[in-house]
Amino acid sequence: MDFWIMLGKYIVLGIIQGISEPIPISSSGHLIIAQRLLGLGVEDLSFEVVVNTASLIAVILVYKSEITRLAVSSYEYLWKREDSQKDDFKLVLYLIIGTIPAAVLGFLLNDFIGENLKSTFTVGVALLLTAISLFFIRNMKGTKNMHKMEWKEALLIGIGQSIALIPGISRSGATVVTAMLTGLNRDTALMFSFLLYIPVSLGASILEIPDLFSQNFTSENLIAYGAAFAASLVCSYFALKWFIDIMKKGKLIYFSIYCLFLAIITLFIL
Incomplete structure (x- = not known):
C-alpha cells in the first residue's frame, strides 16, 4: 500500500x-503549493531534476524543426560562409x-533561493506579480520578428528569465512579458522564450547529474520516478501546444486571472 501511495504522489x-x-x-510555485495543500512533499532534489x-524534452520535441534549422544554418554560416x-546564426548568438x-x-543564488524563498508567502506575492504582468501585456501584439531582434533585447529577455528563479514567478510568463515589452510579436516572443529555456534547463539538469546518481534508489523509487517522468513529459508537451494556441488568440488574460485567484488563496488561506 505504501508503494502505491508513493507512486500516486x-x-x-x-x-x-x-x-x-x-x-x-x-511550475515551481505550483509544486510548493501542492506540497503544502495536499501533503505531497518530496524530500530529495533529484525528483525536481527528473x-x-x-519538460525540457517536451519543449525540444515541440520546437525540433526550429532547433534543427538553427543548427544547420549556423553550421553553414560558420563553415560555408x-x-x-546569417540571421539564424545571429539568433543563436542572441540565445547565448x-x-x-x-x-x-x-549559480550564485541557487542555495539562497532554495533556503529562503520557498515559502507560500513568497509564492503568493510572486504569483500576484505574474498576474499583474500578464494583465498589462494582454492586448499587446508587437511588430518585430526574429530578424529584427537585437542583442539588447535578447539580454533583457534573459534578465526576465533570471527573475523567474524566484518561485511563483513564471519563467515563460516573465520571458514572454519582457519579449513583448521590447516590441516582439506574439509568435516570436513565444518561440524565443522556449528556445531560451532549453540551454538553461539543460545546463541545470547536467549540473545535477552527479547528485542524481549519488542517490540510493530502490526499484520502487525508480518506478515512481519513471512514472513521474512520463507524466511530466506528456503533460508538458500538450500544455505547450495549448499555450501556443492561446498565444495566437491573444488570450493571456486567462492566465492572469488564474494567477490572481491562486495568489489570493496562497496569501490568505494557506
Missing part, C-alpha cells in the same frame, strides 16, 4: 509540473546572450 506531482511548466503560471528534464544563413543572466544568477 509522484504521478500527481509529475502532472502538476508538466502542466504548469510551459504555461505562464509557475520532472524538469521531462553562407550569408543567407539571453542565457547568461539566468546562468550567472542561478
Whole structure:
C-alpha cells in the first residue's frame, strides 16, 4: 500500500509540473503549493531534476524543426560562409546572450533561493506579480520578428528569465512579458522564450547529474520516478501546444486571472 501511495504522489506531482511548466503560471510555485495543500512533499532534489528534464524534452520535441534549422544554418554560416544563413546564426548568438543572466544568477543564488524563498508567502506575492504582468501585456501584439531582434533585447529577455528563479514567478510568463515589452510579436516572443529555456534547463539538469546518481534508489523509487517522468513529459508537451494556441488568440488574460485567484488563496488561506 505504501508503494502505491508513493507512486500516486509522484504521478500527481509529475502532472502538476508538466502542466504548469510551459504555461505562464509557475511550475515551481505550483509544486510548493501542492506540497503544502495536499501533503505531497518530496524530500530529495533529484525528483525536481527528473520532472524538469521531462519538460525540457517536451519543449525540444515541440520546437525540433526550429532547433534543427538553427543548427544547420549556423553550421553553414560558420563553415560555408553562407550569408543567407546569417540571421539564424545571429539568433543563436542572441540565445547565448539571453542565457547568461539566468546562468550567472542561478549559480550564485541557487542555495539562497532554495533556503529562503520557498515559502507560500513568497509564492503568493510572486504569483500576484505574474498576474499583474500578464494583465498589462494582454492586448499587446508587437511588430518585430526574429530578424529584427537585437542583442539588447535578447539580454533583457534573459534578465526576465533570471527573475523567474524566484518561485511563483513564471519563467515563460516573465520571458514572454519582457519579449513583448521590447516590441516582439506574439509568435516570436513565444518561440524565443522556449528556445531560451532549453540551454538553461539543460545546463541545470547536467549540473545535477552527479547528485542524481549519488542517490540510493530502490526499484520502487525508480518506478515512481519513471512514472513521474512520463507524466511530466506528456503533460508538458500538450500544455505547450495549448499555450501556443492561446498565444495566437491573444488570450493571456486567462492566465492572469488564474494567477490572481491562486495568489489570493496562497496569501490568505494557506
